[in-house]
Structures are given as structure tokens and as C-alpha cells.
Amino acid sequence: MRWAQAAFFLLLVRPFLALVLGVNLRHAARLPQSGPAILAANHNSHLDTLLLMSLYPLAQLHRVRPVAAADYFLRNRFVAWFALHIMHILPLSRRPRPGEKPLAHIEAALAAGDILILFPEGSRGEPEKRSALKSGIAHLMEDAPTVPVVPIYLHGLGKALPRGDWLPVPFFADAFVGEPLVWQGTRASSMQALEARFQQLEEEGRFDAWE
Amino acid sequence: MPPNLRYALAGILALLVLGTVIIGLKKLLKPGPGDRELWLRMRSWWVMAGLFILAIAVDRALSIVFFALVSFLALKEYFSIIPTRRADRRVLFWAYLAIPVQYFWVADAWFGMFIIFIPVYLFLFIPLKMVVVGETQGFLKAAGTIHWGLMTAVFSLSHAAFLLALPDTGNPAAGSAGLLLFLVFLTQFNDVMQFVWGKLAGRRKVIPKVSPGKTVAGFVGGVSTTTLVAWLAAPYLTPLTGWQPIAAGLIIGIGGFVGDVTISALKRDLGIKDSGSLIPGHGGILDRVDSLTYTAPLFFHFVYYLHY
Numbered sequence: 001m002r003w004a005q006a007a008f009f010l011l012l013v014r015p016f017l018a019l020v021l022g023v024n025l026r027h028a029a030r031l032p033q034s035g036p037a038i039l040a041a042n043h044n045s046h047l048d049t050l051l052l053m054s055l056y057p058l059a060q061l062h063r064v065r066p067v068a069a070a071d072y073f074l075r076n077r078f079v080a081w082f083a084l085h086i087m088h089i090l091p092l093s094r095r096p097r098p099g100e101k102p103l104a105h106i107e108a109a110l111a112a113g114d115i116l117i118l119f120p121e122g123s124r125g126e127p128e129k130r131s132a133l134k135s136g137i138a139h140l141m142e143d144a145p146t147v148p149v150v151p152i153y154l155h156g157l158g159k160a161l162p163r164g165d166w167l168p169v170p171f172f173a174d175a176f177v178g179e180p181l182v183w184q185g186t187r188a189s190s191m192q193a194l195e196a197r198f199q200q201l202e203e204e205g206r207f208d209a210w211e
Numbered sequence: 212m213p214p215n216l217r218y219a220l221a222g223i224l225a226l227l228v229l230g231t232v233i234i235g236l237k238k239l240l241k242p243g244p245g246d247r248e249l250w251l252r253m254r255s256w257w258v259m260a261g262l263f264i265l266a267i268a269v270d271r272a273l274s275i276v277f278f279a280l281v282s283f284l285a286l287k288e289y290f291s292i293i294p295t296r297r298a299d300r301r302v303l304f305w306a307y308l309a310i311p312v313q314y315f316w317v318a319d320a321w322f323g324m325f326i327i328f329i330p331v332y333l334f335l336f337i338p339l340k341m342v343v344v345g346e347t348q349g350f351l352k353a354a355g356t357i358h359w360g361l362m363t364a365v366f367s368l369s370h371a372a373f374l375l376a377l378p379d380t381g382n383p384a385a386g387s388a389g390l391l392l393f394l395v396f397l398t399q400f401n402d403v404m405q406f407v408w409g410k411l412a413g414r415r416k417v418i419p420k421v422s423p424g425k426t427v428a429g430f431v432g433g434v435s436t437t438t439l440v441a442w443l444a445a446p447y448l449t450p451l452t453g454w455q456p457i458a459a460g461l462i463i464g465i466g467g468f469v470g471d472v473t474i475s476a477l478k479r480d481l482g483i484k485d486s487g488s489l490i491p492g493h494g495g496i497l498d499r500v501d502s503l504t505y506t507a508p509l510f511f512h513f514v515y516y517l518h519y
Contacts, residue, residue: 172291
């Protein structure tokens with residue numbers, strides 16, 4: 001389905017992002033050109049994944065794999081087809097059965113050199129507010145200690161299309177790419193380092209709270 | 212295309228070439244740290260002038276669409292940099308819808324509706340939508356900022372497009388597109404001249420609290436140069452006669468300066484340097500059309516009163 005994915009991004013996603021929204025990308029040079037790598041972004045909107053994927057050229061798009069909750073994105077046949085074939089997601093089961101290794105296929109994708117998109121906050125939450133990072137990403141970093149994690153701070157998409165709303169309203173979106181980091185020796189220190197990167201990127205924007 | 216319009220467009224292209232050559236020579240003979248920025252800025256001038264000239268050269272409809280797009284980008288940038296309320300998300304959607312409607316009045320050349328749609332109907336409708344949403348915390352500030360954005364980015368800028376709705380009989384050798392070209396060219400030329408005069412001779416600051424880069428020499432030099440060029444170009448592009456081109460030049464020169472520092476004040480209030488990053492070397496779209504938000508309505512009504 002590579003052609004379908006490429007067509008979807010070329011004809012719909014990119015024109016929409018360019019005209020209706022507009023993306024202000026800072027530190028583009030820090031984006032990893034090839035995998036294995038993990039893009040870790042804060043999560044405000046369904047548009048987050050589309051924006052992050054559209055940062056890559058069409059020819060490379062199939063190597064960019066969003067990790068997404070299986071219970072949400074595989075909830076019915078139509079959503080599942082779109083998620084698996086167009087967005088090319090790696091489904092993650094949020095409540096694994098005992099004995100199941102929920103990260104196995106994700107680590108396999110990393111080993112194959114894919115670029116993963118991960119939202120360590122877990123869900124979209126309140127629009128334009130960062131929530132606490134969940135430690136799932138630390139497990140992944142521990143298992144793949146040399147793979148760079150590139151933090152990306154997103155702003156504005158929560159205004160354009162927040163959770164629970166279907167009508168997109170035009171706003172410019174900001175995407176600030178941070179310095180990459182790798183496994184820090186322990187889960188706690190890795191999470192702290194990632195949180196610090198996000199903090200730094202957020203301060204760079206000096207955005208007003210959206211109440 | 213009317214003959215004078217063709218000569219004017221050729222003249223603009225010649226100026227772009229001249230500007231590029233001057234910057235290229237400066238880069239060669241007296242390299243400095245600001246060269247890259249200047250080069251980016253010049254490249255963006257080519258893109259912007261190219262799109263504008265293309266729109267004018269093709270037809271009136273495309274030119275109107277061009278300005279509608281500029282309004283949309285400017286309003287989007289404005290709503291993205293000011294503090295907005297979550298409760299007003301859908302209200303902003305309605306504010307955006309004002310753009311196609313306002314430019315439809317332009318295409319329809321319906322002056323009566325064009326001139327009251329935003330100042331009267333939108334002014335009354337937007338607060339109504341906000342009341343329906345029901346959030347009263349911050350109501351006044353939100354209603355005020357949304358309307359200010361609509362007046363600046365849509366109402367004011369649409370005056371430039373409405374020049375095209377005026378009859379071509381004012382100056383048949385250029386048509387109504389001649390007026391639009393006169394306004395847009397002189398507004399942008401004035402920006403550049405104020406910058407150049409400020410760099411060459413500027414010392415005393417005009418309004419250091421709002422815009423520390425603006426100097427008396429930049430202002431006086433810019434306005435004088437603009438007025439001189441207005442006086443030279445007016446007979447070819449506009450129906451203005453006698454003292455009128457001088458007044459038009461002063462309106463564009465002084466109005467452009469005021470528009471520029473008004474957006475500067477807004478940015479300073481918000482604590483940002485540029486309104487966006489859409490135009491490399493210039494900043495955002497509001498940084499580029501700030502002067503036009505003042506010169507377009509002022510110049511339009513000056514011409515409209517005297518000749519139409």
C-alpha cells in the first residue's frame with residue numbers, strides 16, 4: 001500500500017498542512033535522516049502524527065512508523081484498515097496479557113532501521129498542555145540503548161483540532177526539534193533527560209497558555 | 212494588458228534585477244555578517260513580486276483570489292500569535308469565513324456591502340456567536356482582539372483588491388490594475404526606502420519605545436523618495452492630477468510607516484520579534500503587509516473620493 005500512503009500524503013495531508021495550517025519547523029537539521037531512530041513528541045491532536053510524517057520525503061515515508069494504541073486504532077474494521085495500511089502504524093497493546101511481549105514487533109522495526117514516532121504522554125490529553133511522560137519509552141530505550149531518541153515539541157495543533165472535536169480551525173503549528181539523546185543507564189535518568197529536553201523546547205517557544 | 216501597466220511591470224522586474232545586482236556586489240566587495248539575510252530577503256522579493264505580477268497579468272479574478280489568500284495567511288498568523296480562548300475556537304472559524312464573503316463583494320463590485328460587511332455585520336455577529344458559546348471570562352478582550360484582526364487582515368487589505376473593482380475609465384492607459392500596482396509597489400518601495408535611508412543616514416530614533424530601528428532620517432528620506440516616485444509614476448498609472456500625486460505619495464509614505472510601527476507595537480506587546488517564519492528573510496506575512504494595512508484603505512478612499 002506504499003502508493004496509497006504516498007498519494008494520501010501528497011494529495012491531502014501536505015496541501016492541508018501547507019495551506020490550512022502552515023508549519024513552522026525549527027532546527028530541521030536535527031531530524032534523523034535515516035533509522036533506526038525514535039521521534040518522541042508531545043501529543044495534542046490527531047494531526048500530530050500527520051505533521052511528523054510529512055516532515056519526511058515521500059520516498060522515505062514507508063520507513064516512518066507511528067506507534068499507536070491497538071485498542072483505539074484497531075477498534076473497527078475501517079479505522080484499522082486506515083491505520084494499518086495508510087498510516088502504517090505499529091499497534092501497541094496498552095494492557096498486555098501476561099507473558100505477552102508488547103514491544104517485540106516494535107523493537108523488530110527498529111532493528112530493521114525504521115524511524116518510529118512515539119508519543120510518550122500516552123494520549124492526547126488536554127489540548128496544548130503537556131502531561132507527564134509515561135515510562136514505556138524508557139523500556140524501549142533500555143532494549144535499544146544506542147538508538148537516538150529525538151524529542152520534538154509540537155504546538156498549535158491542539159488548537160487546530162483538539163481531542164473530541166471534528167472541525168479543524170486554521171492555526172499555524174510549531175514543531176521544534178530537540179537534540180537527540182540515548183539511553184542514560186537507568187530508566188529514571190533517561191526519563192528525566194527526555195523531560196528536560198521537552199522543558200527546554202517548550203521554553204524556547206514562550207507560548208501563552210490556552211485556556 | 213493596458214500598455215502603461217506592461218511598462219510598469221517591466222520596470223518592477225528591472226528594479227528587482229538592480230537590487231539583486233547591488234546585493235551581489237556588496238557581497239563580493241564588502242562581505243558582512245548580514246549578507247545571507249539580505250540575500251534571503253532579496254530572493255523572497257522575487258517570489259512575492261513574481262506571484263503578484265503573475266496574478267495581475269492573468270486577470271482580475273486571480274488578483275482577487277491572491278489578495279484573499281494574503282488576508283487568510285495574515286489572519287491565520289494573527290490568530291496564531293495572539294492569546295485566544297479555547298471557548299472561541301469555533302468563533303474563529305466563523306471569522307475565517309468572513310474572508311471569502313468579503314472578497315466576493317469585491318469580485319461583485321458591490322461597494323455598499325463591501326464597506327459595511329466587517330465593520331457592521333461581523334462586528335455585531337462575532338459577539339453574538341461568543342454569547343451563544345457562553346464563556347464570559349475574558350469576553351471583552353477576545354471580542355476586541357478578534358475584531359481588530361478582522362479589520363486589519365481582512366477589511367483593510369481587501370481595499371487593495373477593491374481598486375480592481377473600480378472602472379477602467381479613470382486612466383484607460385493603465386486601467387484599474389494601474390491603481391493597485393501603484394499602491395502595492397509604492398507601499399513596498401517605501402518600506403525598502405525607509406530601511407535604506409535609515410541604514411545610510413539614520414541616527415536619531417523616532418519612536419524608540421515601539422521600534423528601536425526606526426530613525427528620523429529613515430522616515431523623512433523614505434517619505435520623500437516615495438512621494439517623488441509617486442509624482443513621477445502617477446500620470447502613467449492613475450487618474451491623479453496636479454497636487455494629487457504628491458498627496459498620494461505622502462499618504463502612502465506616512466501611512467506605511469504608521470502601519471509598520473503598529474504591527475511592531477503588537478509584536479512587542481506579545482514579546483516576539485517576527486510575526487512568523489513564512490517569508491525567509493522578512494519574517495511572517497504580517498511583517499510584510501503591515502504597511503499595506505494602513506496604506507490600502509487610506510489610498511483607496513483618497514482616490515475614490517476624488518475620481519470615482
